[in-house]
Amino acid sequence: MANPLTIQELPRNLRRPILIMAFAGWNDAAESATTAARFLAQAWSAEKFAWIDPEEFYHFGLSRPYVRFKAGSETEREVIWPATEFSIAQVPELARDVIVGVAIEPHLKWRTYCATVLDLARTCQVSLLLTLGALLAEVPHTRAVRLVGGASDPELAARLGIRPTRYEGPTGIVGVLNTTCRERGMATASLWANVPHYVSGIENPKAALALVRRVLGLLNAEVDLADLEEATKQFERNLAEIVSQNAKIAAYVKKLEAKNLEEEPEPALPGELPPASDLVAEIEQFLRQQRPEESKE
Numbered sequence: 001m002a003n004p005l006t007i008q009e010l011p012r013n014l015r016r017p018i019l020i021m022a023f024a025g026w027n028d029a030a031e032s033a034t035t036a037a038r039f040l041a042q043a044w045s046a047e048k049f050a051w052i053d054p055e056e057f058y059h060f061g062l063s064r065p066y067v068r069f070k071a072g073s074e075t076e077r078e079v080i081w082p083a084t085e086f087s088i089a090q091v092p093e094l095a096r097d098v099i100v101g102v103a104i105e106p107h108l109k110w111r112t113y114c115a116t117v118l119d120l121a122r123t124c125q126v127s128l129l130l131t132l133g134a135l136l137a138e139v140p141h142t143r144a145v146r147l148v149g150g151a152s153d154p155e156l157a158a159r160l161g162i163r164p165t166r167y168e169g170p171t172g173i174v175g176v177l178n179t180t181c182r183e184r185g186m187a188t189a190s191l192w193a194n195v196p197h198y199v200s201g202i203e204n205p206k207a208a209l210a211l212v213r214r215v216l217g218l219l220n221a222e223v224d225l226a227d228l229e230e231a232t233k234q235f236e237r238n239l240a241e242i243v244s245q246n247a248k249i250a251a252y253v254k255k256l257e258a259k260n261l262e263e264e265p266e267p268a269l270p271g272e273l274p275p276a277s278d279l280v281a282e283i284e285q286f287l288r289q290q291r292p293e294e295s296k297e
Contacts, residue, residue: 030204044089
């Protein structure tokens with residue numbers, strides 16, 4: 001069996017890289033985690049250097065490849081497959097290098113997939129695997145984003161400012177990858193944003209911003225957050241308008257606000273949303289209606 005990992009060119013002079021990974025799908029409520037990972041890669045001008053071939057790990061009827069015209073051609077097309085891609089940022093302002101991996105959650109052979117990620121991590125002398133995730137929960141959009149997670153040692157958890165989650169139940173590739181790496185002796189941490197379940201179908205820049213800020217704090221780094229901050233302000237303005245116009249939604253948000261903020265919110269698994277799920281369609285329709293107006297400005 002051919003090795004599914006391709007390293008196009010091993011980066012030189014590696015400085016204790018941290019590997020940040022995020023997966024679209026089950027682990028990525030409102031696309032918060034993948035948005036955060038891609039934002040960081042772009043902010044640091046990370047360059048693609050490795051990838052995992054998708055052939056063994058994806059059901060292409062579920063995650064379909066897509067076609068596009070090749071650059072400079074109006075007739076020749078190419079197929080883009082759902083591969084796992086790794087980019088590296090070697091920025092002098094950072095105390096260590098950062099590798100960012102973004103992918104769709106694989107459908108098949110998770111143990112083999114995790115072993116392949118670990119192979120890349122060892123080859124690149126990765127000193128820490130940090131996974132980003134986002135989960136649906138009964139939390140109001142009006143509060144600061146609650147971040148939970150775990151780490152392989154208490155000191156790392158303290159630096160990330162997270163309390164261990166008490167969650168037990170079905171897991172995704174993020175949980176399996178963290179466990180695999182920890183069992184093989186690699187330091188790991190996982191950072192999850194709690195996303196209001198009633199805006200689950202719309203990108204949530206507020207949750208992405210919270211993840212980005214926490215990663216920057218861990219790395220003692222700074223990047224220009226203006227675009228993400230402005231997207232968050234617009235997101236909050238849209239939701240404030242919805243609440244002001246709909247007594248039913250306003251009452252539900254107040255109910256969530258009244259809950260004990262010290263208690264860990266219950267995660268809402270896909271297909272098991274709380275009773276307020278009847279609000280989702282109305283909110284998402286409103287937010288989508290705002291997009292054409294925003295694009296005209």
